[in-house]
Amino acid sequence: MNVGYSAISADQLPAWVAKDSGMFEKNGLDAQLIFFTGGSTAILALVSGDVPITQVAGPGLVSSALAGSDAVFVAAGITSLNYVLMGKPGLTKPEQLKGGSVAISRFGSATDSIARFALKAIGLTPGKDVTLVQVGSGPSRLDAALTGKVSAAVINPPSSYIAERRGLTVVVDIAKMGLVFQHTGVATTRRFIKEHPDIVRKYVKAHMEAVHRIWTDKEAGVRALAKYMGRGVDRDILEKSWQGILTES
Structure with a gap:
């Protein structure tokens, strides 16, 4: 199963940790992570069926839903701004x-x-x-x-x-600046929920376990950041990014 993520930033840690620390596999999911350059691109892939689940922020999903799609959040993730x-x-x-x-x-x-x-x-x-x-x-x-x-x-x-x-x-x-904002969360479609409720439940469970791991295992978070951010990012910046996620979730 392909799973999308829409940024190269610390906000994407839940999917990265779920993949690399074994939460997907533990919950019976064979998930492959696919990177999309921006939430609007990720939402297009979601509603077209290219990916059944993706991590995305609120604006892209809300705009898609207002335009008539059946995209919906199933887990919140990051609920504050860090831009x-x-x-x-x-x-x-x-x-x-x-x-x-x-x-x-x-x-x-x-x-x-x-x-x-x-x-x-x-x-x-x-x-x-x-x-x-x-x-x-x-x-x-x-x-x-x-x-x-x-x-x-x-x-x-x-x-x-x-x-x-x-x-x-x-x-x-x-x-x-005081903007109330739904940032990165887990999105799917109402159709996929209806047709594959077991997969959605397994994914949300894996997501929750990954969030718990991020909070309780600093090294797991830092390792995932180092892998997906690419080479050349200093350890202190990775640690600061991990710490920042704990205050934003």
Whole structure:
């Protein structure tokens, strides 16, 4: 069974740990993880039947449901924001964003919704004052900001911690702006629940066991982050990202 995840960030830990620490196998699931660049892409794969279950944030699922799909959450996961808007080298103030561009993953994704919310909150109009640019994963958005291809990027841990170390400045701390937000959770379709209730129950059980492992086994979380984030991420950043997840869940 293919299972989607929609970001290269610490928010995806439940699926990563469930796969690598054996929770899927323990619950009788042969799950293969498939990466999608953004929640809107993951939702398209879900409703088209390419994957029966995916990890995704609220905006993509809600937009899909409002458009008539039967996508639905079965487990919440992360229920708070951990995003920041970080400027390219030399960009340190919100007003400097006017006339510039902001990197998001995909239109219709969580980063798209978050960018629009943040820009409006600081008095800028997306599409008029600031251009939103589809770039892809968190590491790709970070690279776009570091190289000056965009004025700023919407990113979260570990990419935001790496950005701070590389000298980038937090222009807007979105996590402190009071937005009530359903972040990463487990989504499927009502049709799949009806046709395969046993698989959905097994998946939710594996997900819950993975969340418990994340809370109680630091090394399991750090190992998964190191594997899926790729080489070159320092141990202290991985540990900080794991610790951050415990405060966001």
